[in-house]
Amino acid sequence: MQREVTISVNGATRTDTVEPRLLLVHYLREQRRLTGTHIGCDTSNCGACTVLIDGLSAKSCTVLAVQADGHEVSTIEGLAGSDGSFHPVQEGFRQCHGLQCGYCTPGMIMASVGILADNPHPSESEIRMGLEGNICRCTGYQKIVEAVQWAAAHPQPQPAGQGG
Amino acid sequence: MSMVGTRVIRKEDPNLITGRGLFTDDVSIMGTTIMAFVRSTEAHADIVSVDLAEARALPGVLVVITVDDLETQELPGAFMRTVLAKDRVRFVGEPIAVVVAEDRYIAADAVELVQVTYRPLPLVITPVEALAVGAPLVQEALGTNVCFEVPWPQEQIDQVDRAFEAAPRQASTTFHSQRVHPVPMEPSAILADWGPDKLTVWASTQMPHGLRNCLSSFLGVPQHQCRVIQPDVGGGFGAKVQQYPELFLAPILSKRLGRPVKYVQTRTECFAIMCSGRDQHHEIDVAFDDDGHILGLRSLIHADLGAYPDLPNSFGMPTLTNWMSSGCYKIPAIVAGYKCVLTNKTPQSAYRGAGRPEASFLAERVVDLIADETGIDPAEVRLRNFIPTDEFPYKVPHAEVYYDSGNYPLSLHEALRLCDYENLKVERDRRNADASEKLMGIGFSTWVEIAAFGPRGALEGFGHIGSYESAQVKIQPDGTAIIATGASPHGQGTHTTLAMIAADELHMSIDNITVRSGDTDTTPQGVGTMGSRTAAIAGEATKQASIKVFQNACKIAAHMLEANPDDLECVDGLFQVKGVPSKTIPWSQVGWAGLSPTLLPDDIPAGCLESTVFAEPTGFTYPAGAYVCVVGIDRDTGHVEVEKFYSVDDCGTVINPLLAEGQVQGGIIQGIAQALFEEMVWDSAGQPLTTTLMDYLAPAASDVPSIIDGRTNTPTPHNSLGAKGIGESGTIGSTPAVVNAVVNALAQYGVKNIAMPISPQRVWRILNQAQGA
Numbered sequence A: 001m002q003r004e005v006t007i008s009v010n011g012a013t014r015t016d017t018v019e020p021r022l023l024l025v026h027y028l029r030e031q032r033r034l035t036g037t038h039i040g041c042d043t044s045n046c047g048a049c050t051v052l053i054d055g056l057s058a059k060s061c062t063v064l065a066v067q068a069d070g071h072e073v074s075t076i077e078g079l080a081g082s083d084g085s086f087h088p089v090q091e092g093f094r095q096c097h098g099l100q101c102g103y104c105t106p107g108m109i110m111a112s113v114g115i116l117a118d119n120p121h122p123s124e125s126e127i128r129m130g131l132e133g134n135i136c137r138c139t140g141y142q143k144i145v146e147a148v149q150w151a152a153a154h155p156q157p158q159p160a161g162q163g164g
Numbered sequence B: 001m002s003m004v005g006t007r008v009i010r011k012e013d014p015n016l017i018t019g020r021g022l023f024t025d026d027v028s029i030m031g032t033t034i035m036a037f038v039r040s041t042e043a044h045a046d047i048v049s050v051d052l053a054e055a056r057a058l059p060g061v062l063v064v065i066t067v068d069d070l071e072t073q074e075l076p077g078a079f080m081r082t083v084l085a086k087d088r089v090r091f092v093g094e095p096i097a098v099v100v101a102e103d104r105y106i107a108a109d110a111v112e113l114v115q116v117t118y119r120p121l122p123l124v125i126t127p128v129e130a131l132a133v134g135a136p137l138v139q140e141a142l143g144t145n146v147c148f149e150v151p152w153p154q155e156q157i158d159q160v161d162r163a164f165e166a167a168p169r170q171a172s173t174t175f176h177s178q179r180v181h182p183v184p185m186e187p188s189a190i191l192a193d194w195g196p197d198k199l200t201v202w203a204s205t206q207m208p209h210g211l212r213n214c215l216s217s218f219l220g221v222p223q224h225q226c227r228v229i230q231p232d233v234g235g236g237f238g239a240k241v242q243q244y245p246e247l248f249l250a251p252i253l254s255k256r257l258g259r260p261v262k263y264v265q266t267r268t269e270c271f272a273i274m275c276s277g278r279d280q281h282h283e284i285d286v287a288f289d290d291d292g293h294i295l296g297l298r299s300l301i302h303a304d305l306g307a308y309p310d311l312p313n314s315f316g317m318p319t320l321t322n323w324m325s326s327g328c329y330k331i332p333a334i335v336a337g338y339k340c341v342l343t344n345k346t347p348q349s350a351y352r353g354a355g356r357p358e359a360s361f362l363a364e365r366v367v368d369l370i371a372d373e374t375g376i377d378p379a380e381v382r383l384r385n386f387i388p389t390d391e392f393p394y395k396v397p398h399a400e401v402y403y404d405s406g407n408y409p410l411s412l413h414e415a416l417r418l419c420d421y422e423n424l425k426v427e428r429d430r431r432n433a434d435a436s437e438k439l440m441g442i443g444f445s446t447w448v449e450i451a452a453f454g455p456r457g458a459l460e461g462f463g464h465i466g467s468y469e470s471a472q473v474k475i476q477p478d479g480t481a482i483i484a485t486g487a488s489p490h491g492q493g494t495h496t497t498l499a500m501i502a503a504d505e506l507h508m509s510i511d512n513i514t515v516r517s518g519d520t521d522t523t524p525q526g527v528g529t530m531g532s533r534t535a536a537i538a539g540e541a542t543k544q545a546s547i548k549v550f551q552n553a554c555k556i557a558a559h560m561l562e563a564n565p566d567d568l569e570c571v572d573g574l575f576q577v578k579g580v581p582s583k584t585i586p587w588s589q590v591g592w593a594g595l596s597p598t599l600l601p602d603d604i605p606a607g608c609l610e611s612t613v614f615a616e617p618t619g620f621t622y623p624a625g626a627y628v629c630v631v632g633i634d635r636d637t638g639h640v641e642v643e644k645f646y647s648v649d650d651c652g653t654v655i656n657p658l659l660a661e662g663q664v665q666g667g668i669i670q671g672i673a674q675a676l677f678e679e680m681v682w683d684s685a686g687q688p689l690t691t692t693l694m695d696y697l698a699p700a701a702s703d704v705p706s707i708i709d710g711r712t713n714t715p716t717p718h719n720s721l722g723a724k725g726i727g728e729s730g731t732i733g734s735t736p737a738v739v740n741a742v743v744n745a746l747a748q749y750g751v752k753n754i755a756m757p758i759s760p761q762r763v764w765r766i767l768n769q770a771q772g773a
């Protein structure tokens, strides 16, 4: 059995045929070829798959593609400006060394965008509570907290820096 | 201005923050198929039958095999293990059959359709059970559950016995450094594509060259036709140096099917089959005097290696523990030995720290025990026992281990200053006397570890081709530089670190330097990233190669400037005669000339701006530090909160303080997590109870504190950078600080020891009993 879904991802709307059991995260990664959204668990605990659905952060492994039918999904790939400028949260992660291996990072960044949308000036403990559903094994979280604080203090997009 | 020592943000980040990282599962080749495992549900059983028929008949399934379908069955780098279980399973999760299908949903369906029938066998879960008379044997052919043993040497026994006889006091303790899982956020993953002329493997590994060499000999494919690519890797922490079944099966099945085969482990599988760490049981006796001086130490370890030790890493873990069991203390007599025991559990191997966290736990708990017995302040007991600063290099009494350099009192004094110890003690005593306040405890860990693996011969014993690391510096025609290294980072920021070192030596902007790693076809032979070795060894290789290239660059520039090379300097990428900035030659012209024979002096060949160095350190390095942990304990619930954590690390020269802080903080949180949250649990039937991130408590941001960082710098003499390495320090040093703090808080209840993880239940029981009494 197959179902038709029309989903907007980072502003691009497309209609696809999917199995009803297909997870949104697999739809994004395998049908839309947007591999920035990662998978770190099979019990919805790690947050590596966090995206925004209609502006609210959600774990895309807990959502079926058919449930996203008619909705707007934003992923890490859609965050930077079309001129290559980084979103303040992206730049905060870079400035503050908020990532090491980078596997949790897209989920962390999307969750942080969600936090700042609700609360533009969160305290350290609000950030820590807000990121409770996202696990990072590398950083120990301290520099992730600093990265979110950096973004809160610099709400404008940041010109693209020199890359490696 | 020198780059080394400054807070440079990473070259790795732009890809990773925009979703443009490339992890193994992100690599896509047309026609890729998906592999999945049928895994044992029994901890110890004979396999009576495996029925593959239904799975094979499912549309979309391409192949389903068991070990009988494999030509070579023995798993390389494992102790008495086949690639898939043969006749018998020995832990829950052990792969029995493997399925390849068109997509991951069909593969998962097919796994469900394979019917395995078992005849369960009696089993052993702990070393105590495994060593009991008449215990069931994990490997019957071995005739015992002890698979490796390093007994106490007689000479050391005698020496220690004499020390104990002469000592005014002694004490004994036992502890268990429980089994914990590395939990890399990216589990194991591999994509294998074996075409007519070449096998290409993308793998989430810590050592692409080692994997290539191993695949080549196992599969019988020559190395020029076997390429391993390490794309971005989502953490390793020691669990991606092993040879897992999937790494061999994906290539074999790719060849058989003529299509690429991908395997991406689920988190549940990751807990069940990826190697996990620690699981050492310690029995300790210590002799000391009334002033708290340590006079002798006996250490016996039972290492629980699970069903199939990873060779030789699993056997090496307790060796490292033994080597480091003196801690940073001058202990005149030590005897240390161990037994490696098989049990019906997931294989054990390296996890960040790898044998040294167990050693620091041993030493740091022992010192606190002495403080408790003698009533001397734990900081003072440490100061009285530190190896004196003028005794380096220091040889421990029981092993050929030479600490390179250290200044342990300096680190501790810095930590005491940072935490304002005198005031902390006052606060603790006040809070502990006030029932309306949380209990408070202060814990120390003045640890030392062993890093920069290693000097010649050190890793060869672990099956590696060498103990070096490599770097090739290659100037491009436009005067920019590409550095290719055999190191294989997976989060450490090594591209940035090596570029900083090269920028200093090449006198070139870091923006003009790119570092490449993780491709056996295009980087020089390497060993890999583990054992806190990359900054110290790949860093040294990069430095030496850059120096050579820069010397030749000066010759070329001198030729163009008609000057003497010795009179040249390079300022902001411009070569000039010292102090004569009016005439300059930019790197771009020098780079072009380096590959253009008509522009070169006669005695310099084209390609001279390229150098490959394999750096070997002259010895191990011994990073050390002093940590202070402050805990608060809820008197009603037993919940322990780390209220403050002060770290003073000494890793010698720090190349990038920003990255060093990241390594320390991440490591400390992992160590705190072992003390308070994490434990892999098996029930008496050998069923793992912690196979998800719901049951296994890897901490989230809300569970852990911020770290207050400090630093001292005692360089190592074993490389010209003076860098000791910092990748594992935090994990090694932090766990005992937390446990010491909890024991300190509970001392008024007569607590001298507490098992990890220190869950609220454990603490509550103690408090509850005390209140009931």
Ligand code: FES
Pocket: A038, A039, A040, A041, A042, A043, A044, A045, A046, A047, A048, A049, A050, A059, A060, A061, A062
């Ligand atoms: S993959 Fe979605 S929460 Fe882990």
Ligand code: FES
Pocket: A098, A099, A100, A101, A102, A103, A104, A105, A135, A136, A137, A138, A139, B185, B234, B235, B491
């Ligand atoms: S940066 Fe590696 S898991 Fe977060």
